[in-house]
Amino acid sequence: AQKITQTQPGMFVQEKEAVTLDCTYDTSDPSYGLFWYKQPSSGEMIFLIYQGSYDQQNATEGRYSLNFQKARKSANLVISASQLGDSAMYFCAMREAYNFNKFYFGSGTKLNVKP
Amino acid sequence: DAGVTQSPTHLIKTRGQQVTLRCSPKSGHDTVSWYQQALGQGPQFIFQYYEEEERQRGNFPDRFSGHQFPNYSSELNVNALLLGDSALYLCASSPFPNSLGGSANTIYFGEGSWLTVV
Numbered sequence: 199a200q201k202i203t204q205t206q207p208g209m210f211v212q213e214k215e216a217v218t219l220d221c222t223y224d225t226s227d228p229s230y231g232l233f234w235y236k237q238p239s240s241g242e243m244i245f246l247i248y249q250g251s252y253d254q255q256n257a258t259e260g261r262y263s264l265n266f267q268k269a270r271k272s273a274n275l276v277i278s279a280s281q282l283g284d285s286a287m288y289f290c291a292m293r294e295a296y297n298f299n300k301f302y303f304g305s306g307t308k309l310n311v312k313p
Numbered sequence: 314d315a316g317v318t319q320s321p322t323h324l325i326k327t328r329g330q331q332v333t334l335r336c337s338p339k340s341g342h343d344t345v346s347w348y349q350q351a352l353g354q355g356p357q358f359i360f361q362y363y364e365e366e367e368r369q370r371g372n373f374p375d376r377f378s379g380h381q382f383p384n385y386s387s388e389l390n391v392n393a394l395l396l397g398d399s400a401l402y403l404c405a406s407s408p409f410p411n412s413l414g415g416s417a418n419t420i421y422f423g424e425g426s427w428l429t430v431v
Binding site for chain 1: 344346348351353354355356357358361367371401403406407423424425427431
């Protein structure tokens with residue numbers, strides 16, 4: 199079974215608007231971490247935000263927030279006030295507590311910000 | 314402080330050839346993982362090295378092998394290259410152990426090596 203599912207291959211958003219990128223995950227480990235990475239065309243994976251499975255509050259990092267719904271096993275990324283520089287691939291990833299150096303990645307969402 | 318550095322950045326190989334990719338981890342990191350990212354897909358875990366030994370392996374054939382040196386740098390070797398090996402190969406480094414409750418971004422990725430097999 200897929201560990202991470204991203205169902206939006208591509209998304210468009212108008213500059214300055216908010217956008218939500220979807221991510222669902224599957225694990226039986228009660229302790230896990232969820233991550234979002236941005237990958238520009240250069241290839242580097244840029245860390246955006248992290249949510250631990252036991253965290254009570256949704257994570258926020260500047261314009262990024264993670265909408266964590268544990269019962270639904272979803273970890274959607276919300277980008278507020280989109281900027282042209284946000285255009286990139288976005289990957290949701292998970293690692294489990296017993297295997298903390300192994301990441302499972304989704305297939306990614308290509309975000310295009312329109313001026 | 315240099316982050317994770319990988320070399321070469323781009324290379325082209327012929328089917329059947331062998332390739333070696335190199336990775337220098339971020340200073341202070343002793344664990345190196347390798348990922349393969351095919352075009353249009355997310356990265357897939359190949360294997361992880363710690364204390365010069367392969368500690369974990371993903372679903373990749375034996376044609377994929379690696380090595381870690383005493384200075385923690387690492388190599389990824391791929392033998393008998395296939396067209397399907399064309400991908401971006403990412404190296405990630407972290408300290409070991411890396412507590413899940415610790416700093417979330419203590420794993421760092423390099424910019425990758427783009428391999429094209431023709």
